[in-house]
Amino acid sequence: MERNQQIRLVRRPVGEPTVEDFRLVEEAVPTPGDGEVLLRTQWLSLDPYMRGRMSEARSYVSPAALDSVMVGGTVGKVVASNDPRFAVGDLALGYGGWQQFSVESAASLQKLDPAMARPSYALGILGMPGMTAYCALNDIGAPKAGETLVVSAAAGAVGQVAGQLGKIAGCRVIGVAGGEEKCRYVVEELGFDACIDRKVEALDDAFARHAPDGIDIYFDNTAGAILEAVMKHLRLGARIPLVGLIEQYNAVTAPKGPNLAPLLVARAKIEGFLVSDHAAHTRDFLKTVGGLLQSGKLHYREDIVEGLEAAPAAFIGLLRGANLGKLLVHTA
Amino acid sequence: MERNQQIRLVRRPVGEPTVEDFRLVEEAVPTPGDGEVLLRTQWLSLDPYMRGRMSEARSYVSPAALDSVMVGGTVGKVVASNDPRFAVGDLALGYGGWQQFSVESAASLQKLDPAMARPSYALGILGMPGMTAYCALNDIGAPKAGETLVVSAAAGAVGQVAGQLGKIAGCRVIGVAGGEEKCRYVVEELGFDACIDRKVEALDDAFARHAPDGIDIYFDNTAGAILEAVMKHLRLGARIPLVGLIEQYNAVTAPKGPNLAPLLVARAKIEGFLVSDHAAHTRDFLKTVGGLLQSGKLHYREDIVEGLEAAPAAFIGLLRGANLGKLLVHTA
Numbered sequence: 001m002e003r004n005q006q007i008r009l010v011r012r013p014v015g016e017p018t019v020e021d022f023r024l025v026e027e028a029v030p031t032p033g034d035g036e037v038l039l040r041t042q043w044l045s046l047d048p049y050m051r052g053r054m055s056e057a058r059s060y061v062s063p064a065a066l067d068s069v070m071v072g073g074t075v076g077k078v079v080a081s082n083d084p085r086f087a088v089g090d091l092a093l094g095y096g097g098w099q100q101f102s103v104e105s106a107a108s109l110q111k112l113d114p115a116m117a118r119p120s121y122a123l124g125i126l127g128m129p130g131m132t133a134y135c136a137l138n139d140i141g142a143p144k145a146g147e148t149l150v151v152s153a154a155a156g157a158v159g160q161v162a163g164q165l166g167k168i169a170g171c172r173v174i175g176v177a178g179g180e181e182k183c184r185y186v187v188e189e190l191g192f193d194a195c196i197d198r199k200v201e202a203l204d205d206a207f208a209r210h211a212p213d214g215i216d217i218y219f220d221n222t223a224g225a226i227l228e229a230v231m232k233h234l235r236l237g238a239r240i241p242l243v244g245l246i247e248q249y250n251a252v253t254a255p256k257g258p259n260l261a262p263l264l265v266a267r268a269k270i271e272g273f274l275v276s277d278h279a280a281h282t283r284d285f286l287k288t289v290g291g292l293l294q295s296g297k298l299h300y301r302e303d304i305v306e307g308l309e310a311a312p313a314a315f316i317g318l319l320r321g322a323n324l325g326k327l328l329v330h331t332a
Numbered sequence: 333m334e335r336n337q338q339i340r341l342v343r344r345p346v347g348e349p350t351v352e353d354f355r356l357v358e359e360a361v362p363t364p365g366d367g368e369v370l371l372r373t374q375w376l377s378l379d380p381y382m383r384g385r386m387s388e389a390r391s392y393v394s395p396a397a398l399d400s401v402m403v404g405g406t407v408g409k410v411v412a413s414n415d416p417r418f419a420v421g422d423l424a425l426g427y428g429g430w431q432q433f434s435v436e437s438a439a440s441l442q443k444l445d446p447a448m449a450r451p452s453y454a455l456g457i458l459g460m461p462g463m464t465a466y467c468a469l470n471d472i473g474a475p476k477a478g479e480t481l482v483v484s485a486a487a488g489a490v491g492q493v494a495g496q497l498g499k500i501a502g503c504r505v506i507g508v509a510g511g512e513e514k515c516r517y518v519v520e521e522l523g524f525d526a527c528i529d530r531k532v533e534a535l536d537d538a539f540a541r542h543a544p545d546g547i548d549i550y551f552d553n554t555a556g557a558i559l560e561a562v563m564k565h566l567r568l569g570a571r572i573p574l575v576g577l578i579e580q581y582n583a584v585t586a587p588k589g590p591n592l593a594p595l596l597v598a599r600a601k602i603e604g605f606l607v608s609d610h611a612a613h614t615r616d617f618l619k620t621v622g623g624l625l626q627s628g629k630l631h632y633r634e635d636i637v638e639g640l641e642a643a644p645a646a647f648i649g650l651l652r653g654a655n656l657g658k659l660l661v662h663t664a
Contacts (some may be wrong), residue, residue: 005640016651022644044640044661046647070643077664098643100663124658125632126622128607134617135610140603155633157658161621164630178653185656190631220602231594238600250651260602262563268570269603270552271472272596275460278467285466289493290458298496299522300457301487308337308376311402311430312354315378319348319582321510324517326456326489329376331432332409 004029006069007098013054016250021054022070030103037086037106039076041096045123046072047157051249070098073128075112075119086111093122124157132243133161137169137219140241145170147216148235150207152226153246154195155182162219163192171217174210176203176226203229214238222247223260301325336361338401339430345386348582353386354402362435369418369438371408373428377455378404379489383581402430405460407444407451418443425454456489464575465493465551469501472573473549477502480543482562485553485578486527487514494551495524503549506542508535508558535561546570554579555592633657 003026010023032038053064053071064071074096078086083106086092091112096102112119124130143149149166153159154175163186166173175186175195183195196206207215207229214235220227224247230240242264263270292298303323305314311329318327335358342355364370385396385403396403406428410418415438418424424441428434444451456462475481481498485491486507495518498505507518507527515527528538539547539561546567552559556579562572574596595602624630635655637646643661650659 007640007643017644017648019644019648024641040664041640042662042664044643044663046643046650046659046661048650050647051651098640098661100640120634120636120660120662121625121632123660124634125625125630126618129658130621131610131614131617132605132607134621135607135613136605139610139613140601140605153653155656160632160657161630165621168624168629182653182656185633189633228591231591234594234598234600236598236600238598240600240602242602242604246651246653259560259563260604262566262604263602264604264606266566266568266570267604267606267609268566268568268572269601270572270574270592270595271601271603272574272592272599273464273468273472274596274599275464275467277599278463278471281467281471282463285463286458289462289466289497292500293453293457297500298457298493300453300492301517301521302452302456304452308339308373308430308432309356311339311376311378312349312351315382316349316351318378318380319383319578321485321514321578324487324514325492326461327378328452328455329378329430330374330452331376332372332374 002029003027005100008067008069009054009064010067012056012066013250015252017051017054029101032080032082032103035083035106036103037078037083037092037109038080038101038103039074039092039094039096039109040079041074041076041100041102042091043075043120043123044072044096044098045074045127047129048244048246048249071095072097073123074102075122076102081106090114091116091119093127125161129157130161133158133165133219136241136243137162137165137217141166141217141219141239143169143171143217146172148172148174148211148214149217149219150174150176150211150215150230151192151219151221152176153221153244154186154190154192156221158243159219159221160186160190164190166217166219167191167193172211174207176222198226204232207233217241219243224248227260303327304330306330334361335359336431336433338432340399340401341386341396342399344388344398345582347584349383349386361433364412364414364435367415367438368435369410369415369424369441370412370433370435371406371424371426371428371441372411373406373408373432373434374423375407375452375455376404376428376430377406377459379461380576380578380581403427404429405455406434407454408434413438422446423448423451425459457493461489462493465490465497468573468575469494469497469549469551473498473551473571475501475503475549478504479548480504480506480546480567481549481551482506482508482539482543482547483524483551483553484508484558485576486518486522486524488553490575491551491553492518492522496522498549498551499523499525504543506539508554530558536564539565549573551575556580559592635659636662638662 078090092109149171151163154177186195221244223245303325410422423444481503483495486509518527553576555577635657
């Protein structure tokens with residue numbers, strides 16, 4: 001009788017995972033309950049986010065228990081169904097994990113069109129990675145024709161779609177990938193304008209050469225050194241969708257300085273602000289804040305020093321936090 | 333005859349400025365040309381951004397030349413006018429710099445209402461710092477009642493306004509300031525809910541205590557250690573207007589990891605993305621990307637490994653960048 005091959009997490013990796021962190025086991029093929037379906041896995045998607053599952057640290061995915069089956073998106077064929085929505089032989093997109101057979105609730109499955117040319121695409125360009133590329137590029141990147149878009153992990157599942165959609169939107173698109181073969185693929189087959197080989201090129205110089213007027217959008221699949229180099233080449237009003245952290249998934253220690261992983265976990269944003277961009281709001285500001293001040297609803301304190309000659313010491317103190325309230329020099 | 337006292341930048345500071353970086357000089361009172369006005373400075377604003385002017389590094393302000401008068405916002409009284417828009421005795425907001433007298437073009441000046449209770453407010457709560465607080469809080473922070481807002485440099489010109497506006501918007505507001513006196517001012521006089529003394533409290537613990545459910549908005553005047561601590565307490569969908577970098581204005585070396593200063597210079601944003609938040613776009617995505625794929629306008633490559641037992645090594649390779657295209661395990 002057929003058995004269910006599974007790959008389980010048996011040890012939490014420190015740094016890069018090794019094959020010893022996994023174990024191949026066999027158990028009985030499970031039986032679907034009411035409203036459930038038994039599927040035989042045809043395609044299993046492997047994605048960088050799975051590294052997060054293997055660790056205990058807080059992430060946007062919860063950690064997997066030790067000795068549990070590794071999770072993952074799958075396309076499977078129905079071999080038994082206890083739900084009227086699925087019949088034997090149907091193809092379905094689910095979350096069966098790293099195993100030959102899985103039982104899933106019918107409600108959590110998505111039936112695939114049998115006419116679909118390549119069912120595996122439901123795990124890629126027409127699934128989570130493609131949707132990631134599409135939504136992050138449009139919703140956060142907001143590409144406009146003529147802008148310069150940089151995509152890291154450009155030959156990957158998400159990157160290849162993001163870059164091509166950028167080209168279709170009229171952007172000049174520069175990929176960053178590891179190795180000559182990937183770079184050639186990205187330029188010759190996907191039609192990116194250029195691709196930087198992060199294994200051999202100095203990133204800062206390469207961005208200066210390929211994006212001499214700066215970068216409008218950086219579709220970031222990696223964070224780390226590529227993000228750091230991009231930061232020196234941002235154009236006014238640049239947008240960086242932070243989509244992945246491939247460079248630090250295996251990291252043992254937190255990066256120095258602000259670790260941007262929490263931005264991804266919280267889907268949060270940091271945005272630079274300069275008041276001179278907001279002159280159109282002056283009237284509204286004066287009306288609102290002036291009104292609140294006049295009615296006594298806003299308090300405000302000034303810290304006044306007398307005489308121009310006192311300005312240098314007062315300014316040095318300001319940078320040390322010595323003043324309380326708005327620092328002014330009275331010179332009249 | 334009266335002379336024009338000026339304070340000039342005579343040396344670029346390395347790290348914290350010293351009084352020797354400045355020199356007090358006297359020269360003849362300048363004469364206004366056509367369309368220009370001569371003002372006697374009454375109030376000079378001292379602001380942290382001026383530190384950027386003193387250095388040669390690229391910033392959102394251009395560096396001042398050595399031996400030039402330090403720049404700065406001023407309120408002055410007109411003593412001579414060659415422009416019909418200004419009469420002797422008028423008060424005007426300008427950019428006269430660190431000097432007793434300045435000649436400015438009438439077009440660049442803003443006449444102040446002589447009935448204004450405190451003309452110096454035009455340099456503070458009703459000027460650039462107040463407008464910074466108002467616009468950055470509303471345009472980027474987008475406060476909603478019940479949210480938790482953290483404000484750094486809470487007793488400063490910008491911070492005190494930002495926090496009070498947050499209270500008025502219905503937020504729970506936590507200040508961060510240096511020293512007991514400032515913290516008392518922020519809570520007792522400005523009405524913040526709490527204030528963390530960054531000089532004595534452990535920031536991470538303090539945020540855990542004062543914002544147990546996390547931080548929705550961080551109005552960042554400082555970057556550095558406060559930003560780093562805030563990052564561990566972000567709530568889903570948090571917003572961080574990056575308004576100032578006080579902690580690193582005097583820094584001699586760049587911070588480790590991504591230096592966020594370029595975000596401010598470029599008024600750029602980094603925003604975390606997770607595809608599961610965007611399910612509402614699924615139909616639009618499938619139509620657009622599916623259509624492009626079918627018409628041959630999108631290329632897509634898969635990297636397929638055979639058999640479940642090959643999954644661990646393939647996954648390890650994925651994190652190293654060994655694959656080209658979407659990585660899948662074929663198990664049928």
